[in-house]
Amino acid sequence: MEERPVDEFDYGRAVYEPLTQSVRQLIDATIRTEVGEDTVAKVQALVDEGARLLSERLVPESFGVQYTRDGRGMPWGNAIIGLRNPIAPPLVIERNRDGSVWCDVELGAAYEGPPGCLHGGISALILDQLLGATAHRPAQPAFTGTLTVRYQRPTRLGRVHGEARVVRHDGVKTYAVGHLENGEGIMVVAEGVFVRPAGRA
Amino acid sequence: MEERPVDEFDYGRAVYEPLTQSVRQLIDATIRTEVGEDTVAKVQALVDEGARLLSERLVPESFGVQYTRDGRGMPWGNAIIGLRNPIAPPLVIERNRDGSVWCDVELGAAYEGPPGCLHGGISALILDQLLGATAHRPAQPAFTGTLTVRYQRPTRLGRVHGEARVVRHDGVKTYAVGHLENGEGIMVVAEGVFVRPAGRA
Numbered sequence: 538m539e540e541r542p543v544d545e546f547d548y549g550r551a552v553y554e555p556l557t558q559s560v561r562q563l564i565d566a567t568i569r570t571e572v573g574e575d576t577v578a579k580v581q582a583l584v585d586e587g588a589r590l591l592s593e594r595l596v597p598e599s600f601g602v603q604y605t606r607d608g609r610g611m612p613w614g615n616a617i618i619g620l621r622n623p624i625a626p627p628l629v630i631e632r633n634r635d636g637s638v639w640c641d642v643e644l645g646a647a648y649e650g651p652p653g654c655l656h657g658g659i660s661a662l663i664l665d666q667l668l669g670a671t672a673h674r675p676a677q678p679a680f681t682g683t684l685t686v687r688y689q690r691p692t693r694l695g696r697v698h699g700e701a702r703v704v705r706h707d708g709v710k711t712y713a714v715g716h717l718e719n720g721e722g723i724m725v726v727a728e729g730v731f732v733r734p735a736g737r738a
Numbered sequence: 739m740e741e742r743p744v745d746e747f748d749y750g751r752a753v754y755e756p757l758t759q760s761v762r763q764l765i766d767a768t769i770r771t772e773v774g775e776d777t778v779a780k781v782q783a784l785v786d787e788g789a790r791l792l793s794e795r796l797v798p799e800s801f802g803v804q805y806t807r808d809g810r811g812m813p814w815g816n817a818i819i820g821l822r823n824p825i826a827p828p829l830v831i832e833r834n835r836d837g838s839v840w841c842d843v844e845l846g847a848a849y850e851g852p853p854g855c856l857h858g859g860i861s862a863l864i865l866d867q868l869l870g871a872t873a874h875r876p877a878q879p880a881f882t883g884t885l886t887v888r889y890q891r892p893t894r895l896g897r898v899h900g901e902a903r904v905v906r907h908d909g910v911k912t913y914a915v916g917h918l919e920n921g922e923g924i925m926v927v928a929e930g931v932f933v934r935p936a937g938r939a
Binding site for chain 2: 563565569570572584591614615645646661680681688
């Protein structure tokens, strides 16, 4: 009998991603529900039992970036791209051949600031991740030095498209720009300065 | 028989806040769990049943800012301060007599970026809300024009203290500054330009 090697990455994703997606739907319903206190109490009991079962074995403190045995990174706890983090939409960042990046993401009730609109800080969170993704070079991680976000118009909740690209390198610094847009045009623009630790430029 | 008037604000808070808190614990356990697939499947069934029950009556699209009959605002769906939004810690913003604001908040696994550290975009989200809170005048809402965030050092997950204050008014514009700090010092600083709609300056 042969044993097929299990790909840790695919296995972890297959087991935990559907649960995370269910928790995202629970988050949305928790915000928007108008059911009465008896039903709320019933749901709270279900949620507490779920948390108790999951807590039977926990990694300490936070997920971090875990690696498969063959060195593949799993940044699954990340607040905006994490496959296993229910507060992340999650953002899926696509990379063009020239190193620029883009994403399409659907943002619902959990990401609200002004009524019906995306929280300005969530726009900043998405742009921080997008600009960082394009500034990052393989094996030369870049850290955000400064992020400037300009709000041109309130962004309605719903589908949002984001883009970012590097405009200049200067020693250890990389300058990137990006924006968020939807059917109404460009809503938010950003500039970022990213710094590679000295000696690795 | 007298009937005691029920305070909608307090009632809504008493019914929905404990559920939201339980969902926050579920989020943390979902990220950090290492239980096997059978347990995960069991938990997913509990979560799906909870979401189904809550979905029997939902407000459409998003929470918005709902008001009590006597006009008290409930920004409970807000992504960072919302009492009913499980993705919000929630941030509780305190106001000093001079109009400056501060907060103390515990940030766990759900807010991670680099391993063990706060996501830079979450720092931006907190600072956007803090600076906006101090720039806001009663009955004269101010909208974020520009937010600039400077990252001085990576911020470890855990307890974070934030502060913000207005430094200058200039026509319809209000300039505010703020920072996040912890036991290791000041980690992130921010400046914001807030704009009041014309005619209301």
